Amino acid sequence: MKETIDQILYSKYKRQIKKEKKIVTIWQVALFLLFIGSWELLSSSRLIDPLLFSSPSKVITLIYTKLGDGSIIGHLSITLFETIIGFLLGTIFGIILASTLWSSKRVANIADPYLVILNAMPKVALGPIIIVALGPGYVSIIMMGAIISVIITALVVYSAFNEVDPNYERVLLSFGASRWQCFKEAVFPATLPTMISTLKVNVGLSWVGVIVGEFLVSKKGLGYLIIYGFQVFDFTLVMSSLVIIAIFAAIMYKLVEKLERWLIKHTVS
């Protein structure tokens, strides 16, 4: 008898959760439709300038035709490629830099003011210099995607290294471990969750770096399409590119989130 009451209460709770979820979804869809609908309406009734703000129907048509002739796939894939590589490089080099700082207190002390300045500096402002140094190609753009996250990754991971309970190292030292062994067996694995959580931040940062990079030099990519559309006054193209960026940035974020969960489950039990 008692168990059935418990079950009834529990299924009531589950129903409530389901109901709440439904309400949230309905609101989300409604807001989306409202936004698209009013945009379309305002544009077609010329309350806003359709030349500047385009309209959903035009954006969809454009994306559809560009998907059809395949031209957008090229732009999309180059931007995705640059972002992923930039993201990986930024994260990996950030962690390597953090490890170097950890390996020598003196190096860390010497580097400190430079890291503070580099961190405070808006990295995209370095764009022109990077382009001059590496040439106006995708190497520069990948660099921009990487450099934007490398310093902050290094600082976050380095401070996480320092927060690892020194007693884990003491355990290893009592076995006669070297500093490198302490790093490998205690400091690095204890910091994995922090490293994994930087991934999510970095993927967003890399999009910024890459799009700005494409603004500056590229002949290809979504950033280029935005700048090109702006220059030839084709705002439907600008809007279409923005929509595609929004979709793919969200997909990538979700994938990294999945990867994060998987990594946490499989490395830090």
Add this chain to the structure above:
Amino acid sequence: MSFLSLEQVSHYYYSPTSYTKALENISFSIADGEFVSIIGPSGCGKSTILSLIARIMEQTEGHIYVDGENINDSSVQIGYMLQQDYLFPWRTIIDNILLGPKINDTISEETHQQIKQLLDDVHLPGTEQQYPDELSGGMRQRIALVRTLITNPNILLLDEPFSALDYVTKLKLENIVSEMIKRYNKTAVLVTHDLGEAISMSDRIILMDAKPGRVAEIFDIPESIRQTEPFYVRRHEEYQQLFDHIWQYVSEDTVGERNHNHEGDN
């Protein structure tokens, strides 16, 4: 024969704004196979002494010898069980236990058999593939003990290994440890806050003073108590008398009324 000896050891902790004199002129020696307990108020430098013997840090002044050799030149294996278990949460029990052999690159088929034996000894067979957070505090401490013993240390340093346990578990563990130390013939130094534990497990007790940490008194435990298993010592007829005797010194110490004229007694 003195196996491990400290001579005029002092240790300072430095920080940019201040320093702490943790130990002042500590001298004592321990014979091969002897079990010595260190007791004293919190902050008197007990853990510091163990860290120095474990070669985790180097003393500011003085010398530590093992078998007549400077401890840093000696190849003697020293096992140190810290104040908490510090099992690595991301490693399974077996991987935790294998840390020492892994670092010393001595993993063999024999190591695995030994682990099986030791896990049996501490009544935790079959836990190899579990993670530390699946075990209770007392179980974790026993695993930490196995992790310390698997490197076959000649000297075993135990820093309040039983402090976080309920009374019965604690008595049982005292027995297990004491029995294993005798069986494997280890020299052991135990730090504890529990005078009863010190009496029931050791051959000698070193009582320390705080601020700065120094040796206040050394007590020999009578043979009759030493022969008794820890589990039963507390019911031994001589136990209460000895307890009261040492307690006088301990309480004087914590009340802080001692003037340091006991020092020459030993």
